[in-house]
Amino acid sequence: MKTTSLALAIAGASLLGFPALVGAADNYPSQLLWGDTHVHTSNSFDVYLFDTPTATPDSALRFARGQPIISPTTGLRWQLREPLDFAVVADHAEMIGSISRLFADAPDIANTKTGKTFKKISPDQSAAQLQAIYEEIARLGSGLAGTTGLTITDVIADLHSGDRRSATWQDYIDTVERHNTPGEFTALVGWEWSSQPRGSNLHRVVFTPAASEITRQFLPYSALESQNPEDLWQWLGDTRESTGADFIAIPHNANLSMGLMFATETLEGKPLDANYARVRSRWERVVEATQIKGDSEAHPLLAPNDEFADYETYGFVLTPNGGSPPPTEGSYVRNGLQRGLALAAQLGTNPFKVGMIGSTDSHTGMSAVEEDNFAGKGQHDARPEQRPHLTGIGSSRGWDMGAAGYAGVWATENTREAIFAAFKRREVYATTGPRITLRFFGGYGFEAADAGAPDPASVGYRKGVPMGGELIASGAKAPSFLVAAMKDPNGANLDRIQIVKGWLKADGSTDEKVYDVALSDEREDGSVKVGNTVDLQTGRYTNTIGASTLSAVWTDPDFKPSQASFYYVRALEIPTPRYSLLDAIALGIDVQQTGRPATIQERVYSSPIWYSPPQSKQSEQ
Numbered sequence: 001m002k003t004t005s006l007a008l009a010i011a012g013a014s015l016l017g018f019p020a021l022v023g024a025a026d027n028y029p030s031q032l033l034w035g036d037t038h039v040h041t042s043n044s045f046d047v048y049l050f051d052t053p054t055a056t057p058d059s060a061l062r063f064a065r066g067q068p069i070i071s072p073t074t075g076l077r078w079q080l081r082e083p084l085d086f087a088v089v090a091d092h093a094e095m096i097g098s099i100s101r102l103f104a105d106a107p108d109i110a111n112t113k114t115g116k117t118f119k120k121i122s123p124d125q126s127a128a129q130l131q132a133i134y135e136e137i138a139r140l141g142s143g144l145a146g147t148t149g150l151t152i153t154d155v156i157a158d159l160h161s162g163d164r165r166s167a168t169w170q171d172y173i174d175t176v177e178r179h180n181t182p183g184e185f186t187a188l189v190g191w192e193w194s195s196q197p198r199g200s201n202l203h204r205v206v207f208t209p210a211a212s213e214i215t216r217q218f219l220p221y222s223a224l225e226s227q228n229p230e231d232l233w234q235w236l237g238d239t240r241e242s243t244g245a246d247f248i249a250i251p252h253n254a255n256l257s258m259g260l261m262f263a264t265e266t267l268e269g270k271p272l273d274a275n276y277a278r279v280r281s282r283w284e285r286v287v288e289a290t291q292i293k294g295d296s297e298a299h300p301l302l303a304p305n306d307e308f309a310d311y312e313t314y315g316f317v318l319t320p321n322g323g324s325p326p327p328t329e330g331s332y333v334r335n336g337l338q339r340g341l342a343l344a345a346q347l348g349t350n351p352f353k354v355g356m357i358g359s360t361d362s363h364t365g366m367s368a369v370e371e372d373n374f375a376g377k378g379q380h381d382a383r384p385e386q387r388p389h390l391t392g393i394g395s396s397r398g399w400d401m402g403a404a405g406y407a408g409v410w411a412t413e414n415t416r417e418a419i420f421a422a423f424k425r426r427e428v429y430a431t432t433g434p435r436i437t438l439r440f441f442g443g444y445g446f447e448a449a450d451a452g453a454p455d456p457a458s459v460g461y462r463k464g465v466p467m468g469g470e471l472i473a474s475g476a477k478a479p480s481f482l483v484a485a486m487k488d489p490n491g492a493n494l495d496r497i498q499i500v501k502g503w504l505k506a507d508g509s510t511d512e513k514v515y516d517v518a519l520s521d522e523r524e525d526g527s528v529k530v531g532n533t534v535d536l537q538t539g540r541y542t543n544t545i546g547a548s549t550l551s552a553v554w555t556d557p558d559f560k561p562s563q564a565s566f567y568y569v570r571a572l573e574i575p576t577p578r579y580s581l582l583d584a585i586a587l588g589i590d591v592q593q594t595g596r597p598a599t600i601q602e603r604v605y606s607s608p609i610w611y612s613p614p615q616s617k618q619s620e621q
Helices: 045-049 057-064 098-103 113-121 127-141 152-159 166-179 229-243 274-283 333-347 416-424 448-452 456-463 579-587
Strands: 031-039 086-089 186-193 204-208 248-251 286-291 355-358 406-411 428-431 437-443 464-466 470-472 480-486 494-504 510-519 549-555 565-573 603-606 609-612
Touching: 031 057, 031 186, 031 204, 031 286, 031 416, 045 098, 045 127, 057 086, 057 166, 086 166, 098 113, 098 152, 098 166, 113 127, 113 152, 127 152, 166 186, 186 416, 204 229, 229 248, 229 274, 248 286, 248 416, 274 333, 286 333, 286 428, 333 494, 333 510, 333 565, 355 603, 406 416, 437 456, 437 565, 437 603, 437 609, 448 456, 448 480, 448 549, 456 464, 456 480, 464 470, 480 494, 480 510, 480 565, 494 549, 510 549
Parallel strands: 031 086, 086 186, 286 355, 355 428, 470 609
Antiparallel strands: 031 406, 186 204, 204 248, 355 406, 406 428, 428 603, 437 464, 437 480, 480 549, 494 510, 494 565, 565 603, 565 609
16 A cells, blocks of 8 residues: 655645646646536525525525625525635526516416416415425425315426526526636536436436527426436437537436436336447436435445445435435445446446536525535525424435535636536546545556656656546556545545445456555554544544545556456545534534534545456447
8 A cells, every 4th residue: 555645745736736837738637626516596496485585596606706695595694715616507497487487477477377376375475385385396296186276287387388487598598608707717507407207316417518699599408398318318419419509417316316317227117228328428427426415426235345435325315205215226326337337248338437526406506515614405404403304305304414515627727618528528526525636547557656746647647547537458457546635725634545446247246345545644554543633512623633645556456357347536534523513512402413423524536437358349429
């Protein structure tokens, strides 16, 4: 094991290849950009009906840019400690803007059967009245009998169909264009396709780098047109053909998909075929592995040998009764990556060849996920005193939400085109919140000394491929990996760097293993804990343990040249206080009453690097 505290050798920023220290001749992606591709505002029907009407695309983008705003949920001034570099306001395409327009008395909506009924339910727009409308929509959308005489057909016809969404969409595009300032802050047009068959989460966030003259030519495709992802992909292809717009579709909350996100059958129950694999891999380049509704990297029951798998585990499905079914392999990214190896061997293309990002899924219009600055999922869990109660999302309670996450993107510049290109090549990674700088490369020529190189990015691109890339077999030689991480400048030290490997065995089954490749504090044994400096009485911690930077060159000791494999990095911080501890201290209660741990080890997940054996004939669109 190579264990290095890089700060002892040279400046960490230089070692990780920060843009200010990249030479003019270098043309590799040198800018690390932080963003959130999944923010909801009151254009989403649920946000408005959860009594958050003042969350707007404008306030969401101003907040992401680092400007103070008045919180739409608490009425208090709120501001990020550090601004983001890019953002996507991704409101639900279903009935987008219709509820806000209804209460603004837009005639095309307010004068419909549904509009009149909802106005009668909520004459004062009180929180209880708005919640009653939400519950009626939820009942009808789940196929249950309503209480108003409306049908789901009425609601769709009156709040969604025709051009009822057009005014909102055009206004939204205007706002995005106004905030997009290339080189400073990138705002991209996007939305959420909110498919929920039988209560399973099959949602995708869709975004495009296209400019307004193109995005004005279409309305966002929604689950009210179809809940089948294959129809979404068909629409993306048709729209690209007709307008020139390109798209990324990002699955989110696989942990709530009831096994369907990485299923081996289509939604119609047919076995996956080569065409399905090619089309899915064309549009779905990354997956949202961590966000407020839990972490989808792994589950402790599915990864029993992984001591760090039980992180922000959240299993409440989105049905009105909000059950918590047992986890399945189709619901977690690590298992999905393994299934992808097996499917690639059968179909020639890996349908689940995805990188990893984090984002928030905030329903407050605020990308606020710092543990000491967490704005909650929505109105129902925005304040500490609300968090012992139901959130309105299944049977979850406020403290069940996790304060996560963001997307880290290695790009050539802060523009729509460069960010989109990074997503396409999967040179992105997920963080649960901390802005940990991470580089990860695979190749066949790395040497131990490369871990201490002044610029590991330059070495990495010269000798190998970055995260998101693919290694082709080089005889029987085992690949080696260069990894370097630096702590969030405003955050906690690092505990360790791990590499997670998954592989395909000769009998068609898969397996996994987690390797400790760099440990802080001169530890040689990963079973030795880093310690915990959190004061449970004050919620403070110290950086007297851990390392500011870690790096390693690691060669797979269990490599078999005939086995298709993937490798990704998981880098962990030392323990820090979870927001539930900070809430408990503020409320004067025992943290055990929150039902959640007092401390957590926040982390980043890189996109994988895939290894293909010599006989592999996989293709990638």
